[in-house]
Every structure is written in C-alpha cells, then in structure tokens.
Amino acid sequence: MLAVGLLAGLSVLSILAYGYLSWDSLGPGETEARRTGMGEEPGAGASSSQPHIVFILADDQGFRDVGYHGSEIRTPTLDKLAAEGVKLENYYVQPMCTPSRSQFITGKYQIHTGLQHSIIRPTQPNCLPLDNVTLPQKLKEVGYSTHMVGKWHLGFYRRECMPTQRGFDTFFGSLLGSGDYYTHFKCDSPGICGYDLYENDNAAWDHDNGIYSTQMYTQKVQQILASHNPRKPIFLYIAYQAVHSPLQAPGKYFEHYRSINNINRRRYAAMLACLDEAINNVTLALKKYGYYQNSIIIYSSDNGGQPMAGGSNWPLRGSKGTYWEGGIRAVGFVHSPLLKNKGSVCKELVHITDWFPTLITLAEGQIDEDIQLDGYDIWETISEGRRSPRVDILHNIDPIYTKAKNGSWAAGYGIWNTAIQSAIRVNHWKLLTGNPGYSDWVPPQAFSNAGPNRWHNERVSWSAGKTVWLFNITADPYERVDLSARYPDVVKQLLRRLSQFNKTAVPVRYPPKDPRSNPKLNGGVWGPWFKEEDKKNKSDKSKGGNKQKNKKKKKGN
Numbered sequence: 356m357l358a359v360g361l362l363a364g365l366s367v368l369s370i371l372a373y374g375y376l377s378w379d380s381l382g383p384g385e386t387e388a389r390r391t392g393m394g395e396e397p398g399a400g401a402s403s404s405q406p407h408i409v410f411i412l413a414d415d416q417g418f419r420d421v422g423y424h425g426s427e428i429r430t431p432t433l434d435k436l437a438a439e440g441v442k443l444e445n446y447y448v449q450p451m452c453t454p455s456r457s458q459f460i461t462g463k464y465q466i467h468t469g470l471q472h473s474i475i476r477p478t479q480p481n482c483l484p485l486d487n488v489t490l491p492q493k494l495k496e497v498g499y500s501t502h503m504v505g506k507w508h509l510g511f512y513r514r515e516c517m518p519t520q521r522g523f524d525t526f527f528g529s530l531l532g533s534g535d536y537y538t539h540f541k542c543d544s545p546g547i548c549g550y551d552l553y554e555n556d557n558a559a560w561d562h563d564n565g566i567y568s569t570q571m572y573t574q575k576v577q578q579i580l581a582s583h584n585p586r587k588p589i590f591l592y593i594a595y596q597a598v599h600s601p602l603q604a605p606g607k608y609f610e611h612y613r614s615i616n617n618i619n620r621r622r623y624a625a626m627l628a629c630l631d632e633a634i635n636n637v638t639l640a641l642k643k644y645g646y647y648q649n650s651i652i653i654y655s656s657d658n659g660g661q662p663m664a665g666g667s668n669w670p671l672r673g674s675k676g677t678y679w680e681g682g683i684r685a686v687g688f689v690h691s692p693l694l695k696n697k698g699s700v701c702k703e704l705v706h707i708t709d710w711f712p713t714l715i716t717l718a719e720g721q722i723d724e725d726i727q728l729d730g731y732d733i734w735e736t737i738s739e740g741r742r743s744p745r746v747d748i749l750h751n752i753d754p755i756y757t758k759a760k761n762g763s764w765a766a767g768y769g770i771w772n773t774a775i776q777s778a779i780r781v782n783h784w785k786l787l788t789g790n791p792g793y794s795d796w797v798p799p800q801a802f803s804n805a806g807p808n809r810w811h812n813e814r815v816s817w818s819a820g821k822t823v824w825l826f827n828i829t830a831d832p833y834e835r836v837d838l839s840a841r842y843p844d845v846v847k848q849l850l851r852r853l854s855q856f857n858k859t860a861v862p863v864r865y866p867p868k869d870p871r872s873n874p875k876l877n878g879g880v881w882g883p884w885f886k887e888e889d890k891k892n893k894s895d896k897s898k899g900g901n902k903q904k905n906k907k908k909k910k911g912n
C-alpha cells in the first residue's frame with residue numbers, strides 16, 4: 356500500500372511538472388488557498404507597484420511557426436497568451452543569436468557595442484563589452500531579484516563576462532550558442548568538445564541527468580518562483596534553447612506530427628510543441644505562486660527560422676542570418692493583467708532594443724543620461740495603442756562581412772559604398788546594400804517531401820551587379836517589388852542616414868580563436884580560460900620590453 360501511495364504521489368507531481376493543466380483550474384481563489392496552505396498570507400501576490408518581469412526568448416522560431424500565423428504546428432499556449440495580450444505584428448530583432456541578445460540586454464545597436472559581425476564563437480576571447488550597463492544591473496538597482504535560465508551566448512572567456520557578473524543573481528543554463536539537448540555537450544570542431552551546463556559560475560554536473568533541456572529549464576523556473584517571495588519584484592530571463600538545432604525532442608511530442616514527411620520539419624514541430632507546453636507550465640507557476648496578477652510576460656523569438664533546419668518564415672522572404680524580413684521580423688507578444696488594451700494587435704514599429712528602456716521605466720528605475728540608448732520606451736504604444744516613438748531601425752552595418760563584388764561608391768551615389776552589407780528601415784522604407792544573404796521565399800509545400808526540396812522555392816533573378824534594394828515594407832511586406840530604380844531620391848536619403856549611423860560606430864570586436872579555450876585544458880568544460888595571471892604576465896612582458904628599449908636607448912646615447 357505504501358508503494359502504491361508513493362507511486363500515486365509521484366504521478367501527480369509529474370503531471371504538475373510536465374503536463375498541460377487548465378489555467379481556469381487555478382483561479383484566484385484556489386491560488387490564494389494554495390499560498391495560504393504553503394504558509395503564506397492571503398494577498399501575498401499583491402505587493403509593490405513594481406511588476407514582475409518575465410522575458411521568454413525562443414531560439415530560431417520562424418515567423419510562421421506559431422498557430423496564430425497559420426502554422427500547422429499547434430501552439431495553444433502561445434495562441435492563448437497572445438490573444439489575451441497584445442500581438443506585436445511589426446516587431447524586429449536581429450538575424451542571429453548574439454546580436455539579438457546583446458541588443459536586448461543593453462538597449463544598443465550592434466554598431467555601438469562592437470558586436471556587429473556574426474556571433475561570438477566558443478573559442479573566441481570575446482564577450483559583451485564590460486563597459487556596457489545591462490538590463491539586470493539596472494533592475495537590481497531598484498530592488499529586483501534577477502535570475503537567468505537558459506542560453507547566454509554573450510561570451511565567457513573571462514570570469515567577468517559570465518551572467519552572474521553582468522547583473523544576474525543566479526544563472527542556470529548554457530554559455531554557448533547550441534549543444535545537445537540531453538547531454539549538454541558541444542563540439543566546436545573535431546577534437547574541440549566540452550560540457551556546457553552551468554549553475555552560476557560552475558559546471559552543473561549534478562544536473563546532468565539526461566533531462567531534455569526545455570523541460571529542465573522549466574523545472575528550474577518553477578523552483579525559482581516557488582522559493583521567491585512574490586511581494587518582492589523579480590526579473591526572470593528565460594532563454595530557451597529550443598527550437599535551435601540539433602533537432603531533438605522527447606518521443607511523445609511527435610504524436611501529432613507523424614503525417615509530416617519532412618523529417619526536419621517533423622522534429623522541429625515536436626520541439627515547438629514541447630516549448631509551448633513549457634510556457635504553459637511557466638504561466639501556471641506564475642499563477643500558483645502569486646505572481647501573475649502583477650506580472651508582465653514578454654515572448655520573442657531571437658531571429659527568423661532556418662528552413663534547412665525545419666523553420667518556416669512564409670510568406671516572408673529569406674531566413675535566419677539574412678536581413679530580408681524572414682531573418683529579422685519576429686514572433687512577439689506581451690501578455691499581462693496590467694495591459695490596458697488587452698486582446699489587441701500592435702502594428703507600430705517595435706525593436707528588441709526597446710525592451711531595455713521600457714522595462715527599466717516600468718520597474719521605476721532610472722536611465723543614466725550618459726547611457727546613449729538606441730531603444731525607446733514603447734509601453735504606452737503596446738498597452739494603450741499610442742503611436743510608437745520609433746521611426747527608424749538600423750538593422751546593421753557589418754564592415755567585415757564578405758563584400759559584394761559589384762558594390763561601389765558610385766552605386767551609392769558617392770554617399771555609401773554599396774559593397775558593405777547593411778540594412779536600414781525608415782518609416783515605411785527599407786534599404787539593403789551589399790550581400791543581404793539567402794533570398795528565397797520558402798512556402799509550406801517545400802516541406803512536403805522527405806528531404807529538403809528547393810524546387811518549390813520562389814526566386815528572383817536580379818540583374819547582374821545589383822547591390823542596392825529598396826522596398827516599401829508597409830505596402831510590400833514580402834519584399835517582392837524592388838523600388839530602388841523608381842525612387843533614387845529615397846535611396847539617397849536612406850544612404851545618408853546609414854552614413855550618419857556609421858559615424859557613431861565603434862570598432863568591430865571579432866578576435867581570432869584562442870587555443871587556450873579548448874575544454875580539454877579546463878577539465879572538459881567550456882568556461883572562462885583567460886586568467887588574471889595572463890594579464891599580469893602580459894603587462895610584465897611589456898614592462899620588461901620597455902626596460903630593454905630604455906637600456907638600448909641609453910647605450911645609444
């Protein structure tokens with residue numbers, strides 16, 4: 356009997372941890388009763404005016420890959436949260452992982468942090484520059500408890516670069532851009548492999564139980580919410596690994612998608628189904644532990660989907676890693692009891708840099724005058740339906756990306772070298788120069804076969820030597836009609852704006868790989884390898900070199 360009782364108890368716990376439960380089953384009365392039963396006073400959730408902030412960042416989720424955008428993949432949680440909140444349908448991020456994360460956490464464009472090229476590689480001695488104030492640091496100043504769960508990908512070569520040194524009270528997750536969902540191992544190249552799961556500043560070997568990362572991260576979020584006092588404000592940054600490759604998911608999530616012949620799309624669908632369930636469980640935990648009524652939940656993808664890895668951006672053009680709309684226009688919404696216009700759609704211009712000033716203002720914090728932000732406070736735009744203060748977005752200027760062969764200053768009217776990869780949005784207009792990346796439209800039928808099939812893709816054969824494109828994104832969100840030849844004056848105006856932005860750019864940080872980063876030299880773990888002694892040795896050598904130079908000078912004299 357005792358064994359039966361224990362099994363019954365475990366089955367109930369497993370349902371709470373993993374399964375979908377009806378949100379209506381956790382009404383205010385029951386939530387209150389549960390808190391009281393746990394020793395909390397009634398009304399424990401009704402605390403200060405500072406809201407609890409939960410920012411959920413999905414990885415590589417395509418624009419079409421949510422139920423309310425017409426996907427065949429079921430996302431009931433995301434659909435419900437978005438329908439009851441505000442859908443952001445003119446919302447932009449960056450085309451890759453590191454750039455989006457850096458802009459979210461600093462409120463600055465890549466050209467102002469030096470991270471304008473590619474991503475931070477595991478072997479690079481590089482990280483988000485330490486002189487940049489971060490969002491969690493600003494929230495801590497006004498009394499927030501700050502916690503990060505999930506993927507960091509903002510560099511770790513020095514201890515000072517780690518999440519716990521950049522404003523987070525706790526960190527549980529991975530430092531790299533990708534890795535195995537079960538073993539948490541990552542190989543950057545043959546023979547350069549290591550473990551990548553951390554709790555605060557140490558490898559989390561104790562948590563290496565073969566649990567799928569989406570579920571493991573959700574469990575950690577539940578633990579944080581259960582142990583924190585909801586009377587005190589909390590900032591939770593949940594950066595899920597899903598749905599980034601490698602394409603892995605627990606078997607039960609394939610149940611509804613066996614009819615999808617394309618194996619990558621089928622695996623991707625299962626991963627997204629698991630992610631949707633995880634967000635349901637996070638929402639349930641917010642209600643259960645008394646946070647929900649004073650919370651703001653923001654959901655965002657970090658970039659567009661990758662069709663070769665199962666993602667779909669249809670009907671947008673392009674994919675992850677490009678400056679076409681399919682790479683930078685993202686799924687996003689805000690869900691909160693504090694919203695004034697619930698159940699609405701925001702079509703105003705919003706960018707990922709805007710969360711920094713918006714959330715600090717909501718938290719009753721102060722933004723220092725000397726911090727030159729690129730983001731705007733857009734809470735009234737989202738909550739009340741007002742006009743956005745934002746009229747432009749610098750998507751990026753990457754001076755070291757592969758130059759377009761036929762680009763020139765002449766093609767840029769002497770204002771801009773069109774060989775350089777860049778993209779900018781001003782009001783309705785969007786301009787691209789250089790090599791903007793893979794430009795196909797990939798419709799749903801491209802996933803109908805067992806393997807990747809580009810025969811279904813739509814392409815446009817541009818005239819030879821083209822390095823400038825202009826689109827009216829409001830009228831033509833799918834970038835089908837290039838207007839650069841028809842409106843040269845508009846092209847010139849946007850090129851001048853690019854040139855103005857470029858004058859404020861800092862040098863690119865993209866150092867060569869460091870052999871000392873090899874996990875074999877660090878106990879088999881990816882982690883900080885640049886020690887303080889390295890700095891001292893370098894300074895001692897430079898001092899020694901100076902002494903020798905001085906001696907030579909004296910002899911010469």
